[in-house]
Amino acid sequence: MSDQHESAFDAAQQELEKDTRGERRLIAYFVVALAVVAVLVVLHQVFYA
Amino acid sequence: MTADDWLGVLGSVGIVICLVFVFTGAIPVLAAALTFLVIPLHSFINHYAQASPRFPRVAIVLPAWNEGAVIGASIDRLMQLEYPKELLRIYVVDDASTDDTPQVIDSKVAQYPGSVVNLRRNRGGEGKAHTLNFGIREILKDDWMQALLIMDADVIYLPHSLRRMTRHFADPKVGAVSAYIREGSADKNYLTRFVGLEYVLSQPAARRAQNVLGAQACLAGGAQLHTRENLLAIGGQIDTSSLAEDTITTFETQLNGRTVVFEPLAIVLAEEPQSIEALWKQRLRWARGNVSVTARYKAVWFHPSRVHNLGTVPFGVVWFSLWLLPIAMIVSSVGLVSLLFLQSELSTVVFRSLWIGAACTYVFVLALGVQTDSRISKQAWREVITFPGIISMIVMLTAFFPGLVEVQLPGLFGVTLSQQALFAFTVSVYIWIPFSMVVAWLARRAEPTRAGRWLSPTLIYLAGYGSLLCAITFDSYIKEARRAEAVWDKTEKIGRVAS
Numbered sequence: 001m002s003d004q005h006e007s008a009f010d011a012a013q014q015e016l017e018k019d020t021r022g023e024r025r026l027i028a029y030f031v032v033a034l035a036v037v038a039v040l041v042v043l044h045q046v047f048y049a
Numbered sequence: 050m051t052a053d054d055w056l057g058v059l060g061s062v063g064i065v066i067c068l069v070f071v072f073t074g075a076i077p078v079l080a081a082a083l084t085f086l087v088i089p090l091h092s093f094i095n096h097y098a099q100a101s102p103r104f105p106r107v108a109i110v111l112p113a114w115n116e117g118a119v120i121g122a123s124i125d126r127l128m129q130l131e132y133p134k135e136l137l138r139i140y141v142v143d144d145a146s147t148d149d150t151p152q153v154i155d156s157k158v159a160q161y162p163g164s165v166v167n168l169r170r171n172r173g174g175e176g177k178a179h180t181l182n183f184g185i186r187e188i189l190k191d192d193w194m195q196a197l198l199i200m201d202a203d204v205i206y207l208p209h210s211l212r213r214m215t216r217h218f219a220d221p222k223v224g225a226v227s228a229y230i231r232e233g234s235a236d237k238n239y240l241t242r243f244v245g246l247e248y249v250l251s252q253p254a255a256r257r258a259q260n261v262l263g264a265q266a267c268l269a270g271g272a273q274l275h276t277r278e279n280l281l282a283i284g285g286q287i288d289t290s291s292l293a294e295d296t297i298t299t300f301e302t303q304l305n306g307r308t309v310v311f312e313p314l315a316i317v318l319a320e321e322p323q324s325i326e327a328l329w330k331q332r333l334r335w336a337r338g339n340v341s342v343t344a345r346y347k348a349v350w351f352h353p354s355r356v357h358n359l360g361t362v363p364f365g366v367v368w369f370s371l372w373l374l375p376i377a378m379i380v381s382s383v384g385l386v387s388l389l390f391l392q393s394e395l396s397t398v399v400f401r402s403l404w405i406g407a408a409c410t411y412v413f414v415l416a417l418g419v420q421t422d423s424r425i426s427k428q429a430w431r432e433v434i435t436f437p438g439i440i441s442m443i444v445m446l447t448a449f450f451p452g453l454v455e456v457q458l459p460g461l462f463g464v465t466l467s468q469q470a471l472f473a474f475t476v477s478v479y480i481w482i483p484f485s486m487v488v489a490w491l492a493r494r495a496e497p498t499r500a501g502r503w504l505s506p507t508l509i510y511l512a513g514y515g516s517l518l519c520a521i522t523f524d525s526y527i528k529e530a531r532r533a534e535a536v537w538d539k540t541e542k543i544g545r546v547a548s
Contacts, residue, residue: 005104005133008102008104008131008132008133008212009102009104011131012102012104012212012216013101013102015209015212015213016097016100016101016102016216019097019213019314020095020097020098022314023091023092023095023097024092025092026088026089026091026092026257026421027089027092029088029089029417029420029421030088030089030417032416032417032420033085033412033413033416033417033420034413036412036413036416037409037412037413037416040408040409040412040449041409044405044449044450047450048449048450048451048452
């Protein structure tokens with residue numbers, strides 16, 4: 001493998017590891033989205049239930 | 050039984066029918082909720098565990114018809130991809146252009162010797178699929194190509210995008226990989242911001258869910274990468290019999306037992322229509338294509354298979370709820386208004402339940418979806434807030450906070466609505482959703498007029514971008530019913546992508 005290919009391979013490997021870890025952010029996004037809906041439901045319950 | 054008994058039975062049957070009608074409006078809401086509830090599972094159920102760095106020899110087929118304004122920049126950006134240059138070849142298929150496209154391509158062939166190949170068709174105008182096939186036939190004549198990238202002439206690949214796609218080919222089951230097409234116009238207007246937001250919701254959000262469910266609905270036309278084996282397995286060419294060649298390629302790949310992966314972090318910028326008329330033409334072509342796909346694969350829907358996941362119930366529900374959304378909206382409203390006349394109290398309960406569910410789903414979908422591409426979401430914050438349309442937001446408020454719109458707000462101005470006015474308001478609220486499609490159609494009609502500059506955006510903000518898309522889908526039903534000629538109508542691109 002040439003130096004150029006080795007360098008590209010290393011960069012791609014690091015990128016893959018970073019991207020794999022990054023997908024865990026979806027859980028945080030989900031929690032935030034649920035919290036926004038919860039606020040709406042609580043407002044409804046407090047003022048109009 | 051007496052006549053009164055019969056009337057009672059008929060009334061009950063009528064109420065049940067109305068409830069069934071109303072429930073059809075809940076199906077798309079449930080499908081959206083299901084799709085977005087699945088997204089966080091992509092944290093664990095994704096293809097990254099099977100991926101590893103791979104650098105196959107990639108042939109890029111670039112169809113071009115009068116793309117002189119954009120083709121040069123596209124080739125330059127492809128040559129800047131972070132990918133070994135000797136493993137890339139760009140085959141530009143000039144579809145008998147009449148502008149300066151041939152000269153621009155020739156200059157790029159000279160600039161990048163051995164990397165750019167000019168393939169010119171003498172007879173063009175048959176559509177993108179024919180143009181692609183011309184290039185694919187040339188590419189398949191030797192064994193150099195290991196992977197084929199199909200793209201559009203106007204799109205800009207971010208430097209890391211290709212290698213993020215090829216890494217999935219470490220898994221031999223993968224036949225094709227699709228990238229995220231991000232709206233990238235430098236001079237955005239209200240419509241491109243709406244399209245950008247739509248793409249966020251439908252790609253980095255919804256297609257992650259399709260990754261989890263193991264079935265992809267459509268490879269992006271401007272960013273799809275196939276293995277050589279997959280291309281040969283689906284016949285070595287792109288389907289030319291319909292306007293939905295990308296969807297057919299996607300389905301054929303999966304029906305042949307290969308996986309299609311959506312890679313949300315491989316980003317490709319594209320310019321999207323700035324006018325309703327251009328968007329209408331583009332989406333009508335897509336919608337009519339989907340009609341033919343639905344008919345063509347009628348044996349696939351709701352028939353689970355060991356080979357693919359296109360026949361699963363969740364995938365079928367999501368597909369049909371989008372395709373039949375305008376009908377669901379109309380049928381639901383008819384049911385609600387009928388119920389109002391049969392049993393008004395029940396109609397109020399049903400309306401509130403339906404719209405509270407819709408409001409919660411809408412808020413959840415947007416709150417989750419916009420986080421998957423915060424860059425676009427920040428640019429389109431006004432469109433995020435008004436995505437369902439300002440009037441639909443008022444309807445949601447009416448359902449969520451009863452009395453607010455009918456009593457308290459008018460009360461602030463010393464106004465008390467009469468029973469007749471309240472009834473008229475209720476009917477208006479119940480029929481709003483199908484009527485919003487008419488408003489979206491009016492926005493299209495108003496666009497070429499002098500007032501259209503401000504009137505069309507105003508009507509779209511009031512009716513909602515979703516209503517515009519539903520109106521286009523409804524138009525596709527009409528065109529199909531009339532068997533109107535299905536023509537390949539190229540969307541005009543003038544090189545607005547921010548480079």
